[in-house]
Amino acid sequence: MPHAPRRHAFMSSAVILLVAIASRATAIPAVRRVDPPNDGIVADAEIDDGGVIHLVYASLPDGVQQDIFYVRSEDDGETFADPIRVNTEAGRGYAGGFRGPDIALGADGRVHVAWYTNGYQAKRPAEEWGVHYAYMEADAGAFVAETNINGRPSDNYSIDANGAGEVTIVWTAGDGFVNRSRDGGATFDGAVQITTIDPCECCATRVRYADDGILHLAYREKADNLRDMYIVPITDSLAEPPRVKLDSETWEIAACPMTGSYLTADHGGAHLVAWERKRAVYYGRFATDGSPLAPAEVAVTDAGRYPVVLAAPDGTTLVAWKSDVELSWRRYDAHGEPADEGTTTEADNFHRFAGVVTRGGDFLLFP
Numbered sequence: 001m002p003h004a005p006r007r008h009a010f011m012s013s014a015v016i017l018l019v020a021i022a023s024r025a026t027a028i029p030a031v032r033r034v035d036p037p038n039d040g041i042v043a044d045a046e047i048d049d050g051g052v053i054h055l056v057y058a059s060l061p062d063g064v065q066q067d068i069f070y071v072r073s074e075d076d077g078e079t080f081a082d083p084i085r086v087n088t089e090a091g092r093g094y095a096g097g098f099r100g101p102d103i104a105l106g107a108d109g110r111v112h113v114a115w116y117t118n119g120y121q122a123k124r125p126a127e128e129w130g131v132h133y134a135y136m137e138a139d140a141g142a143f144v145a146e147t148n149i150n151g152r153p154s155d156n157y158s159i160d161a162n163g164a165g166e167v168t169i170v171w172t173a174g175d176g177f178v179n180r181s182r183d184g185g186a187t188f189d190g191a192v193q194i195t196t197i198d199p200c201e202c203c204a205t206r207v208r209y210a211d212d213g214i215l216h217l218a219y220r221e222k223a224d225n226l227r228d229m230y231i232v233p234i235t236d237s238l239a240e241p242p243r244v245k246l247d248s249e250t251w252e253i254a255a256c257p258m259t260g261s262y263l264t265a266d267h268g269g270a271h272l273v274a275w276e277r278k279r280a281v282y283y284g285r286f287a288t289d290g291s292p293l294a295p296a297e298v299a300v301t302d303a304g305r306y307p308v309v310l311a312a313p314d315g316t317t318l319v320a321w322k323s324d325v326e327l328s329w330r331r332y333d334a335h336g337e338p339a340d341e342g343t344t345t346e347a348d349n350f351h352r353f354a355g356v357v358t359r360g361g362d363f364l365l366f367p
Contacts (some may be wrong), residue, residue, distance in 0.1 A: 016067040021352040028331050028339050029312040030362045034077040035348065040069060042100025048109070051318040051359040053077055055366060056103045056113055058088065058095030064121035064350045065091030068101045070113065070136070070143070077366075086113050086134055088146045094118035098204045098260040098306055099156070100353045108159030109138025112185055114149070114159040114169050131157045131171050149179050150191055155201045158217075161185070162209040170194075170217055170234065172201035178234055196243065197232060198223040202256040204306075204352075206263035207234070210271070210288045218246075218263040218273055227251045228274045231263065231290050244290025248297050251277050260306035260352055268315050274300075274307035274319055281307045281321045283332075295336025301328070306352040310363055317357070318363045325350050327367045 036043045040057030047053050053073040058066050067085040073079060086101065086299040087093045094116050095101065101115040107228050112135045119129035130150040134143040149169055157171035167181040171187075176194040181187060199205065200222035204219040215234040220227055229246040251257075259276040266272045268286060270293055274283040281304035300307070304321030311317050315334035320327065347353075353367040 025043065025051065028316050029314065029318070029357075031318060031329055031331070031343070031365065032362060033327070033345065033365050033367060036046055036366050037080050037083060038069070038072055039348065042095040042097075042351045043195070044103045045314045045354040045356050045364075045366055046105050047356040047358070048105055053356055053364070054103060054105060054111055056101040057355070057366075058093055058100055059117075061089070061096070064094075064120065066093040066095055067091060068093040068113065068115045069318050070103075070111065073122060074367075076360070076362075077219045078363050081267045084136070084142060086146070087117075087132065088134070088143075092117050094121060096351060097233070097258065100352055102157065102159045104159045104161040104167070106135075106167055107163050107165045107184055110161070110184055111136045111138075112159055112161050112167050113143070114157055116155075117158065120153070125330050126153050127151045129153045131169060131215055133159070133169060133185065133188075135167075143244065143270055147188070149188060150177070156199070156205050158207045160207045160209050160215060162213070166209070168207065168215050168234070170205055170207050172199045172205065173199065175199070176205075176217075176219065178273070180233050190307050194232070194234065197221065197230070200227055200256050202258050203227075208263050208265065208271075210265065211269040214288070216263070216271065216288065218261055218271075218275070220257075220259060220261070220275075221258070225252055225254045227253050227257060228278070229273075231271060231273070231286060231333065233262075233288075242290065246273060246275060246284060246286070246297070247277055247282075249277065255304070262308050264309065264311070266311040266317075267315075272309050272311050272317070274309035276305065276307065279303055279305075281319065283309045283317065284317050295332075296334065298336045300330060304328070305350075308353060308355045308365070310355050312357055312361045312363065314361060320353070320355060320365055322347060322353065322367075327353065327365065329363075329365065
């Protein structure tokens with residue numbers, strides 16, 4: 001009898017321990033919202049192997065004048081270093097909606113940024129309307145002087161870089177084009193047309209170097225007004241690259257729907273894509289050869305814009321989107337089943353946004 005109370009106390013402690021272990025085992029990564037500094041809009045972000053967050057954003061419009069800024073955070077977005085202006089000449093940036101600066105991290109810690117100027121809005125000569133680009137060395141405090149990559153009216157663009165010193169920008173002007181650098185962005189080859197695609201130039205494109213070393217492009221087609229999403233590899237030859245359609249249902253519309261999309265990787269190296277169709281948001285996983293992987297098309301919401309999709313190391317996927325000035329997100333398990341009921345918060349703007357996964361496996365969103 002004297003031992004019974006101690007046995008009950010031990011059993012109670014064991015139950016508490018088991019509950020705590022079970023709770024930790026079933027916990028899903030947290031989501032945290034971090035507003036870009038200085039009321040920045042249309043953000044894009046990457047996180048490097050050391051856990052440093054690299055964020056670019058545009059200033060709020062002042063008439064037709066905007067600037068592109070870069071900041072970094074070494075404490076998971078709790079604080080940011082002083083902003084560095086990316087565009088060489090003040091007030092020559094342009095961003096809004098899904099159009100905004102695009103950032104990539106390359107060899108030797110270089111930070112690469114592409115953006116669009118306000119040449120059209122400021123009524124400057126057409127050859128000044130192009131996609132502009134600049135990079136910053138890892139230990140530098142300023143970007144090199146910007147370069148006009150294409151020197152012609154153009155619209156959508158996306159940039160990525162790899163550890164071998166390659167930097168590639170894909171952009172649209174009726175057709176799809178590629179400018180590639182082999183020397184870390186110091187020089188670029190002339191534009192090469194991707195002859196096998198007919199992109200919807202007012203819809204977002206996204207590129208990424210996959211683990212197979214090949215650049216892959218997610219884009220929306222417009223041929224015959226069939227506005228479906230595809231992934232296509234961008235090889236050196238550009239000879240009949242095998243396009244893979246993402247949508248299970250065709251979207252026929254006789255106008256540009258001006259949609260967003262997002263392309264990243266899961267922790268197995270596969271493509272993780274989010275896209276819009278008929279104002280609904282979907283996400284899916286696809287092998288680098290384009291073959292669908294479960295889950296290949298998950299319906300997220302029937303009313304969303306500018307989706308972002310991110311993968312945590314434990315297999316949890318976050319999909320976030322905007323609806324006017326509301327920012328919403330939902331987490332999914334490895335099978336594509338909802339892991340929560342979803343969250344909606346009020347955002348300060350209706351523009352495209354960004355996100356990263358921290359070293360600890362949590363999600364950060366930059367609205």
